[in-house]
Amino acid sequence: MSVCDISVHSTDRCRLDLIIPGEQHFYIRASSPQERQQWLVALGTAKASLTTNKTTEQAGEISPDIVRTKKSELRLYCDLLMQQVHSVKTAANESTPPDVQKLDDATALLSATCDTFINTLEDCMRIANASIKYESPHRNQSDPSFPVVTLKQPQKKHTNRMSKSLSLSEKVHTFPERLSASSRTRSASETSFSNSDLSETDQSSPRSGQPRSPSHTEDSKSNQSQPLTQNSNVQNSNANGNSLERTNRVQIDQNSANSDGHSSSMKRVQSEEEFKDAIDDKVPTFFSTMNPSFMDLQLGTDGGIPVEMFLGSCKSLVPFFDKLNSKAFAPVKMDFQGNIRKLHQKFTTNPSTYSTLQNMIIAEMNSNQQHLSSSATVALLWMKRSLEFIKEFLAEMYKGEQDLSTAASNSYSRSLKPFHGWVVRGVFAVAVKALPYRNVFLSMLGVEGDESEGSDFMQCLMSDMENYITALDVVIKILNDFYRLHSLESNDQI
Incomplete structure (x- = not known):
């Protein structure tokens, strides 16, 4: 039994589920919650003994089985602790004053569960500290819940484009700015091209009938006439030098005129090509390929939000939670999907009447159903809070926040935290510690098969993120105003 994954039942306080992944699933049922607690302690001790026997003898090396087993134990005790805390809260809120007998029953095992949970957590920390993987300075993350992503090398080669370093804290450059930068680069290259033409002309002048150098002139004169005095040689040299200077000046003026005309025509052609490249070579990103997207949402004349497009845009956003960390943010993702499902079920009952979110909520208000936990009103309330968290998180990223944990914590404080109790806040505090590094996360926002790094990708990503x-901000403001207008906001915590 100790090799099985152990799970406490969600409703039966006397039942334990024993699972061998991919093989068997069976359970045992104790006569009382106290006996189940004894079973848990005994199984935990057996797992610890089994783990000790499997310890790898090599110094500094930790077996993956040990880590996996300890994580399974920790998850088990965490589930049990959450279940018992929920029982205490239920007993405390059922009646006024609370039933003392129910509170005693609910809290009888809480202390023992906390002790076991803390001991298991300490064991996990000892294993983590002893593991070489956690101490290696060259590893970004060794937790298997967060896969290390290898950034792809860019596959496209962009021509006629000035390479620019892009700071993620700055706003994205617009096309005119890119064109002006490219024009400056081309002007410099064309100037060097004109100068090279001039140098080639000077070198070819002896072959094309242009005056020779002073040395050549003096040699020819000495061969055709009698020897001259030193003063005569100097005068001839000066005269030939002046003639060469005048000829070169004329040649430079002609080349300058030709190069100016050629340069202006090249600038016009290349500027048009640059503008086309800026449009055609736009790198696709997670946001630009969403279908549908909040950027495609068409509001009614009265600000009505179409239900189908809204739900489709929310479904397109679901993979975003996997990019944060699929395991750590699984509860958030499941809650988000559950609210989408509630709204869709309500919409399918009468699509013509519930064409917009506002109409759906008003219909529930007319039937006095808006406060039910299963209502579309409550589902949309939590959905808009989740969307606000995502919007705030993306805004932190766009501003250049380097630490994703800080960005998520700040966003959580401004959106979801006021409506969560201490238990949910603790779960979220653990989840944000599993967020990837900024550069890894941004690379995940690329599209498979296209660029996921480089200045061009970052420029397109920041532009799409801003849009x-x-x-998203427009949609959230409309929903917030609607809920405030009809007094549908609730400060209740979960």
């Missing part, structure tokens, strides 16, 4: 934040 997405703007579109």
Whole structure:
């Protein structure tokens, strides 16, 4: 039994589920919650003994089985602790004053569960500290819940484009700015081209009938006439030098005129090509390939938000939670998908009447159903809070926040935290510690088969992110105003 994955049942306080992944699933049922607690302690001790026997003898090396087993134990005790805390909260809120007998029953095992949970957590920390993987300075992350992503090398080669370093904290450059930068680069290259033409002309002048150098002139004169005095040689040299200077000046003026005309025509052609490249070579990103997207949302004349497009845009956003960390943010993702499902079920009952979110909520208000936990009103309330968290998180990223944990914590404080109890806040505090590094996360926002790094990708990503934040902000403001207008906001915590 100790090699099985152990799970406490969600409703039966006397039941334990024993699972061999991919093979068997069976359970045992104790006569009382106290006996189940004894089973848990005994199984935990057996797992610890089994782990000790499997310890790898090599110094500094930790077996993956040990880590996996300890994580399974920790998850088990965490589930049990959450279940018992929920029982305490339920007993405390059922009646006024609370039933003392129910509170005693609910809290009887809480202390023992906390002790076991803390001991298991300490064991996990000892294993982590002893593991070489956690101490290696060259590894970004060794937790298997977060896969290390290898950034792809850019596959496209962009021509006629000035390479620019892009700071993620700055705003994205617009096309005119890119064109002006490219024009400056081309002007410099064309100037060097004109100068090279001049140098080639000077070198070829003896073959094309142009005056020779002073040395050549003096040699020819000495061969055709009698020897001259030193003064005569000097005068001839000066005269030939002046003639060469005048001839070169004329040649430079002609080449300058030709190069000016050639340069202006090249600038016009290359500027048009640059503008086309800026449009045609736009790198696709996670936001630009979403279909549908909040950027495609068409509001009604009265600000009505179409239900189908809204739900489709929310479904397109679901993979975003996997990019944060699929395991750590699984509860957030499941809650988000659950609210989408509730709204869709409500919409399918009467699509013509519930064409917009506002109409759907007003219909529930007319039937006095808006406060039910299963209502579309409550589902949309939590959905807009989740969307606000995502919007705030993306805004932190766009501003250049380097630490994703800080960005997520700040966003959480401004959106979801006021409506969460201490238990959920603790779960979120653990989840944000599993966020990837900024550069890894940004590379995940690329499209498979296209660039996911480099200045061009970052420029397109920041531009698409800004547009997405703007579109999402419009939707959130409309929903917030609607809920405030009809007094549908609730400060209840979960």
